């Protein structure tokens with residue numbers, strides 16, 4: 108939560124500036140004696156916001172983000188980002204940066220947000236926002252790991268708790284409202300309205316920016332975490348290079364803020380020396396051996412492309428993506444070397460195919476898909492992503508996807524495969540296969556709202572209305588919308604009363620229990636609201 112609190116500048120220069128600010132935010136409030144000084148200070152335990160209180164603030168914010176139309180649980184991108192995030196979490200635990208108490212108390216949940224600007228931010232309670240613009244612009248998973256580990260470290264080092272303690276004691280609901288206000292302000296699409304809400308955003312900014320020392324600490328801790336997680340430390344250098352470039356481009360009179368607080372040389376120097384140290388220590392330098400590198404690059408290019416398309420760039424941009432892809436498709440493939448297709452080519456074709464499908468030009472989409480698949484069929488990871496895209500585009504076209512009859516749900520392992528092929532199986536009239544697999548999935552992952560939602564559709568298709576309504580309730584519950592969840596649980600109870608054979612005893616008692624738990628949570632929240640005020 109750094110650049111969030113800044114007035115959004117003109118659209119063209121927004122992305123890189125936002126990124127720059129996310130990484131480089133100066134001390135915006137008076138420094139306390141404990142965090143001045145040249146050496147890294149003991150940022151220490153100088154805070155009294157408990158982790159439980161911080162989590163409550165975070166939950167309030169999360170409740171709103173779940174309802175934000177820009178919140179996007181895209182299963183394919185979510186899997187990709189989780190594939191970076193989970194190793195970072197594991198490394199933070201192993202290094203002792205993430206202790207058991209915070210690990211259990213906080214959510215450690217990422218929100219993908221449909222926003223073209225380049226940003227990632229930490230929120231109270233272990234929630235994080237990641238703009239699709241960031242995923243779309245980084246050149247490697249190592250660069251993305253650089254940003255995510257930095258943001259994670261703001262939370263593990265309790266920087267947010269310190270910020271909130273440093274300022275006047277505000278009620279948690281007020282803190283949540285302030286963060287949400289700043290979030291909303293940062294999203295204003297044009298400068299004029301940004302100027303109007305800018306006042307509030309700046310007020311929030313002056314209270315909630317991380318200090319220079321906190322940024323340095325997040326750089327240092329984040330670096331250790333990402334290297335331990337197996338990412339290439341050169342990703343850090345590449346990321347800082349991007350930031351420096353942005354800084355130079357934006358260094359004009361329109362941004363006094365940037366002029367007075369350039370990406371400071373100390374942080375850059377520290378990052379560079381860390382990268383060099385890692386390289387000369389003889390540690391494994393890369394997350395992937397050279398032969399994997401081409402595959403990894405192709406996969407990243409596809410996922411960055413997907414992020415750019417899903418960020419809703421508008422028709423003109425979609426058309427440009429299609430044209431770029433057509434140009435790439437025309438390039439003759441070197442024979443016997445499909446993997447030599449460079450990542451940029453693969454990414455362009457992926458973007459073009461998806462953009463064409465969004466514009467409902469399915470003939471174009473199919474032709475670009477064919478060109479894409481010809482270039483990635485020797486790369487298992489990329490091939491899997493290509494297969495998913497084929498199925499998605501068939502679904503968008505209203506067809507019964509070929510995968511719908513071919514796929515065995517029991518064999519699927521990734522969430523993206525389950526959710527995409529699950530829809531394909533529903534289209535192919537195989538709802539029972541979907542519900543039996545998803546039942547075990549949600550039993551292990553009750554917070555997976557999208558899986559509950561798909562399960563609900565699968566039950567509906569089988570005429571199992573009580574189970575369908577209950578799964579719908581669980582989906583609302585997973586997104587912290589307790590009143591809506593209770594409403595659905597009660598609807599399920601009503602259905603059971605009106606048609607006694609609609610559910611068995613077991614199902615009925617689960618629904619009663621869940622309804623009572625949800626009611627208790629709503630009461631607890633109301634009580635907490637009174638205390639907080």
Ligand SMILES: [Zn+2]
Nearest residue numbers: 129130322325
């Ligand atoms: Zn930071």
